[in-house]
Amino acid sequence: MSIIDTPKQLPSVDRLLNDAAVAAMVRDYGATLVTGCARNVLESARGLVLAGQSFESNDLVDNLGEEVARAVRPSLRRVINLTGTVLHTNLGRAVLPACAIDAMIEVARGASSLEFDVVAGKRGDRHQHPEALLCQLTGAERALVVNNNAAAVMLTLNSLALRKEVPVSRGELIEIGGAFRMPDIMARAGCKLVEVGTTNRTHAADFEASVGPRTALLMKVHTSNYEIQGFTSGVTEAELASIAHAHNLPLVTDLGSGTLIDLEDYGLPHETTVSEALTAGADLVTFSGDKLLGGPQAGIIAGRHDLVEKIKRNPMTRAMRPDKITLAALHAVLRLYTNPARLAEQLPTLHWLTREETEIEQLATRLAPVVERCCEGFRVTVAPTHSQVGSGALPVDQLGSFAIRLTQPKLRRPGKALEQLARAFRDLPTPVIGRIADDALWFDLRCLEDEAEFIDNLQGLVIP
Numbered sequence: 001m002s003i004i005d006t007p008k009q010l011p012s013v014d015r016l017l018n019d020a021a022v023a024a025m026v027r028d029y030g031a032t033l034v035t036g037c038a039r040n041v042l043e044s045a046r047g048l049v050l051a052g053q054s055f056e057s058n059d060l061v062d063n064l065g066e067e068v069a070r071a072v073r074p075s076l077r078r079v080i081n082l083t084g085t086v087l088h089t090n091l092g093r094a095v096l097p098a099c100a101i102d103a104m105i106e107v108a109r110g111a112s113s114l115e116f117d118v119v120a121g122k123r124g125d126r127h128q129h130p131e132a133l134l135c136q137l138t139g140a141e142r143a144l145v146v147n148n149n150a151a152a153v154m155l156t157l158n159s160l161a162l163r164k165e166v167p168v169s170r171g172e173l174i175e176i177g178g179a180f181r182m183p184d185i186m187a188r189a190g191c192k193l194v195e196v197g198t199t200n201r202t203h204a205a206d207f208e209a210s211v212g213p214r215t216a217l218l219m220k221v222h223t224s225n226y227e228i229q230g231f232t233s234g235v236t237e238a239e240l241a242s243i244a245h246a247h248n249l250p251l252v253t254d255l256g257s258g259t260l261i262d263l264e265d266y267g268l269p270h271e272t273t274v275s276e277a278l279t280a281g282a283d284l285v286t287f288s289g290d291k292l293l294g295g296p297q298a299g300i301i302a303g304r305h306d307l308v309e310k311i312k313r314n315p316m317t318r319a320m321r322p323d324k325i326t327l328a329a330l331h332a333v334l335r336l337y338t339n340p341a342r343l344a345e346q347l348p349t350l351h352w353l354t355r356e357e358t359e360i361e362q363l364a365t366r367l368a369p370v371v372e373r374c375c376e377g378f379r380v381t382v383a384p385t386h387s388q389v390g391s392g393a394l395p396v397d398q399l400g401s402f403a404i405r406l407t408q409p410k411l412r413r414p415g416k417a418l419e420q421l422a423r424a425f426r427d428l429p430t431p432v433i434g435r436i437a438d439d440a441l442w443f444d445l446r447c448l449e450d451e452a453e454f455i456d457n458l459q460g461l462v463i464p
């Protein structure tokens with residue numbers, strides 16, 4: 001081992017690559033990647049030496065090991081969601097149940113019957129795999145699965161209303177996160193939006209007056225991420241359906257989150273179910289697979305036979321079709337819905353939404369001292385908080401929960417210290433994501449499942 005304190009003492013890239021440990025890296029990750037990393041490491045070493053620092057030659061190999069590890073680490077990784085938002089769009093929305101993960105692995109592992117009818121020995125249809133269960137669970141005649149609900153809405157409009165008019169209430173012209181704006185979607189789908197009523201009040205007569213010879217369908221959009229309160233009036237599904245049907249037009253409802261079960265049975269606020277929307281008269285309903293349903297990213301179009309068939313024949317369906325892994329996961333999740341009695345125990349989304357406050361409090365009480373031991377200088381307490389469903393479902397309803405709350409009592413302006421602390425938690429081997437509010441860092445424990453893993457992971461915490 002030698003001390004390096006002048007640029008001349010730095011090895012060449014070739015010499016560094018000849019080191020035994022570096023040769024092992026080359027075998028594992030390939031010469032191109034390791035050579036590129038070696039150049040970066042030598043470049044920054046040169047800078048340090050010129051700035052007057054010195055180090056040992058072995059440090060170069062260690063630094064290269066870290067540089068290579070950084071270069072190959074996927075940026076898409078598992079994290080621990082302690083934000084208190086159960087369906088967090090930025091954190092991947094629904095966490096899948098074990099049965100869905102097994103199903104995905106099974107079809108990923110080998111060839112599958114994706115578009116092959118094993119009984120007949122002929123070509124099959126990928127869209128058939130989830131259809132029977134979807135129809136059974138929603139009462140729909142037919143169902144079609146695409147990549148996400150945005151695609152479901154887009155495809156539905158493009159198939160049924162191309163170059164035609166679609167009246168929508170002004171109170172429902174929503175924008176949800178990620179630039180999904182109903183007016184823009186309509187324009188790209190090739191149809192003309194006809195705005196009906198006012199922001200806070202829309203009446204049946206307004207819709208009646210909006211129907212003309214160029215009207216293709218009536219549309220109702222679930223106002224997922226907000227609620228208009230006060231002097232308001234909307235047109236119900238049933239009223240809209242009767243207006244649509246009187247003019248021989250279909251009613252399409254974008255439910256957004258959409259649920260297959262009555263959430264009131266699980267002690268949660270009511271949310272229109274897919275079958276309720278269909279029973280009330282919607283001819284088609286669109287909803288997400290990874291919101292309240294608790295499944296993989298998908299968009300589901302369910303409803304009338306002839307309409308689904310027309311959508312299926314649209315060439316754009318091919319561009320939005322789900323892959324085998326999604327279909328396998330979706331089927332496994334839908335299967336759980338056939339037994340609602342065990343659903344809350346088997347489906348993580350529902351399990352967390354219905355988790356007892358006292359259970360969360362006990363978990364927080366057990367973990368707070370462990371967190372405290374790792375966070376010198378911060379005050380750690382157990383505090384009541386509110387979790388959110390997220391993803392636009394039940395936007396104004398909050399669920400009582402408990403959090404581990406970290407504060408920095410010594411600082412009058414703790415903002416920066418808390419940012420750094422949050423960063424330290426994000427730097428853990430499995431990043432832990434909380435939220436900063438009211439001069440504290442909060443970890444809402446509603447969605448923490450694996451206590452032992454959490455404690456183990458914490459051992460890597462480096463407090464700034």
Ligand SMILES: *Cc1c(COP(=O)(O)O)cnc(C)c1O
Nearest residue numbers: 148149150222224256257288392
């Ligand atoms: C979430 C949502 C969408 C988009 O669904 P994705 O599955 O995210 O594509 C569309 N409409 C409404 C009302 C929504 O809430």
